Amino acid sequence: MTLKTNGTIETSPNGTATVAPVVSRPGSPAGQPAGGMGLRLGVLVSYLRPEEKLILAAARARGLVVTPLFDRDLVLDFAAPDAAASGLAVDVVLDRNVAHGRALYTLRTLERWGIPTLNDSATVALCDDKVQTSLALVAAGIPTPRTMLAYSVEAALKACEALGYPAVVKPVTGSWGRLLAKVNGPEQARAILGEKLGHGSFHHEIIYVQEFVEKPGRDIRAFVVGDRVLAASYRSSEHWVTNSARGAVSLPCPITPEIEDLALRSCATVGARLAGVDLFETAHGLQVVEVNGGGEFRGLMTTTDVDIAAEIVEEAIRVAARGAARVTAMVTTASPVMTGGIHLSTTGAPGDPAPA
Numbered sequence: 001m002t003l004k005t006n007g008t009i010e011t012s013p014n015g016t017a018t019v020a021p022v023v024s025r026p027g028s029p030a031g032q033p034a035g036g037m038g039l040r041l042g043v044l045v046s047y048l049r050p051e052e053k054l055i056l057a058a059a060r061a062r063g064l065v066v067t068p069l070f071d072r073d074l075v076l077d078f079a080a081p082d083a084a085a086s087g088l089a090v091d092v093v094l095d096r097n098v099a100h101g102r103a104l105y106t107l108r109t110l111e112r113w114g115i116p117t118l119n120d121s122a123t124v125a126l127c128d129d130k131v132q133t134s135l136a137l138v139a140a141g142i143p144t145p146r147t148m149l150a151y152s153v154e155a156a157l158k159a160c161e162a163l164g165y166p167a168v169v170k171p172v173t174g175s176w177g178r179l180l181a182k183v184n185g186p187e188q189a190r191a192i193l194g195e196k197l198g199h200g201s202f203h204h205e206i207i208y209v210q211e212f213v214e215k216p217g218r219d220i221r222a223f224v225v226g227d228r229v230l231a232a233s234y235r236s237s238e239h240w241v242t243n244s245a246r247g248a249v250s251l252p253c254p255i256t257p258e259i260e261d262l263a264l265r266s267c268a269t270v271g272a273r274l275a276g277v278d279l280f281e282t283a284h285g286l287q288v289v290e291v292n293g294g295g296e297f298r299g300l301m302t303t304t305d306v307d308i309a310a311e312i313v314e315e316a317i318r319v320a321a322r323g324a325a326r327v328t329a330m331v332t333t334a335s336p337v338m339t340g341g342i343h344l345s346t347t348g349a350p351g352d353p354a355p356a
Helices: 050-061 100-112 122-129 132-138 153-163 186-197 257-270 310-331
Strands: 009-011 015-022 040-045 065-070 092-095 145-150 167-170 181-183 207-210 218-225 228-234 250-251 276-280 285-292 335-338 344-345
Touching: 040 050, 040 100, 040 310, 050 065, 050 310, 065 186, 092 100, 100 122, 122 153, 122 257, 122 285, 132 145, 132 207, 132 257, 132 285, 145 153, 153 167, 153 207, 167 186, 181 186, 181 276, 218 257, 218 310, 228 257, 228 310, 257 276, 257 285
Parallel strands: 015 344, 040 065, 040 092
Antiparallel strands: 009 015, 145 207, 167 181, 167 207, 218 228, 218 276, 228 250, 276 285, 335 344
């Protein structure tokens, strides 16, 4: 394994490698072009939705070299020493993939090669699992609907009774409001749960039961990029599932101190630098329902003048700069260091030969 640095690794005749300094443009992080110009951004996608097309356009307008990375075309060679050797010439990758498993494995592979990602794989793994997200929110003291976990029909019926009918049964993974069920009584719950367990996947044997929250015909989507809530919208629908993918209409929502506080705390809890945070309005205040790491913003952008796509690109540039800074710190604080048999010296002159 070779340590990637922001300098050029030069090898002397005796096999000793030194790191040549990099001359950066004024005001730019070491090894990163000023203002992100020339930075190679990969956007991981399953297909291009309107949001991804806007992000690609914003990145190109910013001077980045941007490439959509379609998951169906990827071949990730675990034996490759770096991303370039596996055909990925990128400096940072933005995850906009709708296939959660593919996204997770791709991000973990990229991180192994030292490529910073937005979001990182740990955040994606947490946000894509409703159980882990709920546990994290509860542990952080963030108000969230009461939730129970069960592994059989009988146990799930007990959970429904404890929460009170109607109750909501959700899959532990998934998005767009798919496979949600509101059960109004034990007979309906038994029928739905029996069908759920018959689907064959082990995911359906994990029964996530949540209290039904009476909403005023809407929920709130707060969109967080970096350390800011960029915008928020009400998502209104006559259906109890108030999701834009299910036909909800987006309307402007002011970013109140409560919305900002809960959205930022939720993202900090799960480690998200880019997320759509969904909140319910209740008689006791707001509750956080989900933190969507790959949140869509097509409906939201109709309610705000904020250029969300451009802000996402700026955060990707910041993530790349932080990644570069971490590698620089690793090199400059270890003089010399041993990585995979290569002896690195930050003095600019050849160091002693690497020990056998």
